[in-house]
Amino acid sequence: MNVFNRFLIILASLIILVSAVAVLLVTLNVYGPADLAPSPWFQDRLNTYADLDPTTWNWTVGVSIAVIIASLILLLVEVWPHPQGSSRLLLKRDGLGEITMTRESVRDIVNWEAGQVDGVMEAQSRVFDGPDGLRINCRVSLAPQASVPDATAALQDRIKSAVEHHVGRHVSQVLVDTQLAPLTARARVR
Amino acid sequence: METDGGARTKVNPLVLARAVEAAVRRVPGIAAISRGAFAETGTYGPGETVFGVAVSERRTAVGLEIHVIAEYPLIADLPLLADRVRRSAFQAAESLGVTRIDRIDVAFDDLAGVECGSGGSETKSECETGGVR
Numbered sequence: 001m002n003v004f005n006r007f008l009i010i011l012a013s014l015i016i017l018v019s020a021v022a023v024l025l026v027t028l029n030v031y032g033p034a035d036l037a038p039s040p041w042f043q044d045r046l047n048t049y050a051d052l053d054p055t056t057w058n059w060t061v062g063v064s065i066a067v068i069i070a071s072l073i074l075l076l077v078e079v080w081p082h083p084q085g086s087s088r089l090l091l092k093r094d095g096l097g098e099i100t101m102t103r104e105s106v107r108d109i110v111n112w113e114a115g116q117v118d119g120v121m122e123a124q125s126r127v128f129d130g131p132d133g134l135r136i137n138c139r140v141s142l143a144p145q146a147s148v149p150d151a152t153a154a155l156q157d158r159i160k161s162a163v164e165h166h167v168g169r170h171v172s173q174v175l176v177d178t179q180l181a182p183l184t185a186r187a188r189v190r
Numbered sequence: 191m192e193t194d195g196g197a198r199t200k201v202n203p204l205v206l207a208r209a210v211e212a213a214v215r216r217v218p219g220i221a222a223i224s225r226g227a228f229a230e231t232g233t234y235g236p237g238e239t240v241f242g243v244a245v246s247e248r249r250t251a252v253g254l255e256i257h258v259i260a261e262y263p264l265i266a267d268l269p270l271l272a273d274r275v276r277r278s279a280f281q282a283a284e285s286l287g288v289t290r291i292d293r294i295d296v297a298f299d300d301l302a303g304v305e306c307g308s309g310g311s312e313t314k315s316e317c318e319t320g321g322v323r
Contacts, residue, residue, distance in 0.1 A: 003228070087228060088297070092269045097253075099272040101298035102227045108304040112262065168269040 010078050017071040023049050024064040027057060089129055091168050103127055106134070106167060113162040114138055117154045119146025122183040125159075133172035134163065140176065141183045152176045201288045203247060207233035207240035213282035214243070214256055217274050219265040221302035224257040231257050246293075253293035254279055262304040272296040 025031045026049045033046035052060060089106060092099040106127045114123035122141040127134060136159060142151055156174045163171050211223055223242035225231065232241040244255040256275060264271065276294045283291055 091298075092272070096276060097293040097295040099269055099296045099298075101268060102300065104227075105298060105301050105304075108301050109262070112304045166264050166267050168267050 006078055010075060013071045013075040013078065017068060017075065020064045020067040020071065022046060024061065024068065026050055027052060027060045027064065089127075089134075089167075089169070101167065103129075106163065109163060109166060110136055110138060110159050113158050114140055114155055117151060117158055119143045119151045120155070124183050130172060133170035134167075135173040135175075136160075136163065136171060137175045138177070139183060140178055142178050142180055144180055148178050152178060201245075201247075201252065201283075201286060202235075203233050203245035204235035204238060204240060206252070206283060206286060206288060207243040207245050209282040209286055210245075210254060210256065210279045211240055211243045213278045214258060214275050217271075217278045219261055219271050220258050220275065221261045222259045224259045224297075224299035226257050227297070227299035231255060248292070251290040251292035252283070252288055253295075254283075254291060255295045255297070257297045257299050259300045259302050260298050262301040264301075268298055272298075 022036045023046070025036060026033055026046045029050075033043045033050055037043035037046050049060060087103050088100045089103055090098060090100055107125050110125040110127065111123045114120055114125065119142050120140050121143055123138060124140075125136055125138040127136055129135075138155060138159060140151070140155065142148065155176045159174050160171045163169070214220060215223060225241040230241065231244050232239045233243055233245045242257045246253040246255070256279060258275060260268065260271060266274070275296050279294055280291060283289070
């Protein structure tokens with residue numbers, strides 16, 4: 001998701017969160033509409049929740065709490081740093097500046113190298129940047145006649161070697177997950 | 191290009207960006223200049239934009255940000271390829287009389303030639319037969 005979309009979602013979440021909190025506070029009689037509303041228009045909207053019948057009161061409180069929780073979760077998901085970290089990897093920083101590459105390009109290298117190993121039909125990978133180096137999780141689909149231990153060992157060696165050589169960053173871990181079923185939904189070409 | 195009493199040389203950023211872009215394109219192992227992976231990067235001028243090379247002028251020096259697409263398989267590791275890009279950019283700038291460059295950031299935004307065999311969108315056998323694309 002690009003930055004603009006994330007900004008819109010964060011903004012919408014904040015608006016919904018503030019509105020739900022205001023409604024809840026007015027419904028619970030913690031504050032009156034005039035205390036929370038910045039203008040008469042908002043006050044008129046909040047007046048609706050000031051004196052509710054018991055059934056509607058219950059629903060309003062329940063829905064408000066649910067909306068508050070949902071918007072908080074959405075806000076946290078959007079604001080919290082993605083577990084994979086930044087979308088760019090720093091390869092080198094020196095007196096002349098920085099050399100970076102996209103995380104997606106590292107994934108492409110891993111997938112390409114994995115695809116060169118005998119028996120590997122498809123590969124999908126994720127790359128994480130850790131304090132001790134890059135960690136790579138690679139999921140592969142193997143041909144039925146392939147030896148899983150041999151393919152796994154070959155994949156780990158090849159991926160680690162290729163990434164360290166081409167990217168210039170230490171690879172601390174290569175986890176390989178194998179399966180016989182295709183990774184993509186499309187049927188295999190025979 | 192203007193000279194400021196001999197103290198420092200001012201450069202038209204567009205001219206510099208164009209020269210750097212042309213030089214970097216010729217570096218072996220570089221497939222193309224990238225417009226930027228997540229946002230467009232470039233040097234903007236009246237009626238023209240040089241995408242992929244951003245020139246930032248400071249008081250006594252110039253900074254460059256260069257976005258490239260490398261060919262895969264790589265002919266050299268990426269840090270070494272980046273050094274070649276920097277050298278090429280320096281030479282292009284020197285030819286315009288710009289000698290004070292204090293920063294050259296190189297960003298590899300993509301790799302060309304790595305799609306087939308990646309398994310992300312097609313199987314290895316489809317790649318070999320050239321089927322899906």
